[in-house]
Amino acid sequence: xxxxxxxxxxxxxxxxxxxxxxxxxxxxxxxxxxxxxxxxxxxxxxxxxxxxxxxxxxxxxxxxxxxxxxxxxxxxxxxxxxxxxxxxxxxxxxxxxxxxxxxxxxxxxxxxxxxxxxxxxxxxxxxxxxxxxxxxxxxxxxxxxxxxxxxxxxxxxxxxxxxxxxxxxxxxxxxxxxxxxxxxxxxxxxxxxxxxxxxxxxxxxxxxxxxxxxxxxxxxxx
Numbered sequence: 001x002x003x004x005x006x007x008x009x010x011x012x013x014x015x016x017x018x019x020x021x022x023x024x025x026x027x028x029x030x031x032x033x034x035x036x037x038x039x040x041x042x043x044x045x046x047x048x049x050x051x052x053x054x055x056x057x058x059x060x061x062x063x064x065x066x067x068x069x070x071x072x073x074x075x076x077x078x079x080x081x082x083x084x085x086x087x088x089x090x091x092x093x094x095x096x097x098x099x100x101x102x103x104x105x106x107x108x109x110x111x112x113x114x115x116x117x118x119x120x121x122x123x124x125x126x127x128x129x130x131x132x133x134x135x136x137x138x139x140x141x142x143x144x145x146x147x148x149x150x151x152x153x154x155x156x157x158x159x160x161x162x163x164x165x166x167x168x169x170x171x172x173x174x175x176x177x178x179x180x181x182x183x184x185x186x187x188x189x190x191x192x193x194x195x196x197x198x199x200x201x202x203x204x205x206x207x208x209x210x211x212x213x214x215x216x217x218x219x220x221x222x
Contacts (some may be wrong), residue, residue, distance in 0.1 A: 001024050001025075001066075001067040001068060002024070002025045002026075002027070002062050002065050002066045002067060003019055003024050003025070003026055003027075003066060003067065003068045003069070003070070004026075004027045004028075004029065004058065004061045004062060004063050004066045004068075004069045004070075004086070004092075005019075005026065005027070005028045005029070005069075005070045005072065006028075006029045006030075006052030006053075006069070006070065006071045006072065006073055006078075006079070006082050007028075007029070007030060007052065007070075007071065007072040007073035007074070007079075007098075008028050008029075008030035008032075008035035008036055008038055008039065008047075009035065009038070009072070009073070009074060010038070011072045011098065012028060012030070012038075012070070012072045012073070013028070013035075013038035013039050015070060015072065016028050016039060016043065016045060017039065017040070017043065020043065020044065020045055025045060025062075026043075026045035026046070027045055027046035027047075027048055027061035027062050027066075028045060028046070028047055028048065028061075029048045029049075029050060029051075029052045029057060029058075029061050030047075030048075030049065030052075030073075031049065031050065031051060031052075032049075033047075033049045046060075046061060046062065048060050048061045051078075052071065052073060052078060052082040053078060053081040053082035053085050055085065055089065058082075058085065058086065058090065063086060063090045063092065064090060066086075066090070066092050067092070067093060067094060068092065068093070068094035068095070069082075069083065069086035069087075069092045069094070069095045069096075070095075070096050070097075070098075071083045071086075071095075071096070071097040071098065072097075072098045073098075076099050076100055076101055076104055079097040079098055079099060080097050080099065080104070080108055080113065080115075082097070083095045083096070083097040083108075083113050084113065087113070095113065095114065096113075096114045096115070096116065097113055097114070097115050097116070098115070098116050098118055099115045099116065099117050099118070100117070100118050101117075102117040105117035138150060138198065140203065144203055145202060145203055145204075146200065146201070146202060146203065147200070147201065147202075147203050147206075148174055148198060148199070148200055149198070149199060149201065149206070150196055150197065150198050151171075151197055151198075151199055151209060151210065151213045152210075152213060152214065153165075153191065153195070153197050153213050154213060154214050154215060154216045155193070156216030156217060157191050157213070157216060157217060158191050158192060158193050158195075159190060159191065160190065160191055160217055161187065161188060161189065161190055161191075162185045162186070162187055162188075162189045162190075162191070163187035163188070164217060165191065165197075165217075166187075168212065168217055169199075169209055169212040169213060170201075170205070170208075170209070170212075171199040171200065171201045171209055172199060172200040172201070173185055173197060173198070173199050174198045174199060174200050175198050176189070176191075176195050176196065176197060176198070177195070177196035177198070178192065178194070178195050178196075179194070197213075
């Protein structure tokens with residue numbers, strides 16, 4: 001796939017190098033030509049100097065044959081404008097924009113532009129490690145009705161099968177993080193101490209699910 005990335009800061013350059021190593025063709029756009037130094041001499045993609053939401057600049061970067069576009073510059077406005085141009089003007093199917101303002105991120109998410117709210121995400125992840133309780137949403141569908149969340153799991157669930165957890169709490173376990181590695185569990189997978197449980201659930205059932213995960217299997221079943 002050809003992928004266009006707007007912004008050659010730390011995130012953009014790392015993203016470009018990772019995607020290129022996976023076999024994709026990459027074009028990186030930045031207004032500052034010195035920013036391309038972050039890509040290193042081994043980078044084989046295009047380096048395009050210009051404004052990332054300018055149509056001619058995007059064409060030079062190969063947007064017309066791109067399957068994905070990432071807007072990760074330092075400006076919220078530039079990122080969202082570029083993301084909308086890529087999707088609405090050029091029909092790029094997979095588009096994502098980095099947004100620093102979490103309030104804007106929620107608005108754009110509902111408009112159908114997938115966003116990564118950098119400050120909110122970082123703060124939430126720190127809080128999650130400091131105060132590991134409740135549910136932390138990681139993704140919501142555009143309607144807001146379904147979400148993927150990491151849910152704090154009481155120690156009393158350790159030793160129980162994923163199938164038991166799902167039956168007694170009414171959620172679908174999407175994946176586990178075990179010893180820092182993501183894994184797709186089966187119904188026979190047994191929860192271990194330290195597992196992070198990521199579930200799909202209805203947004204209107206979050207409190208119910210949090211309570212079931214916090215109280216343990218006996219209380220949840222009761």
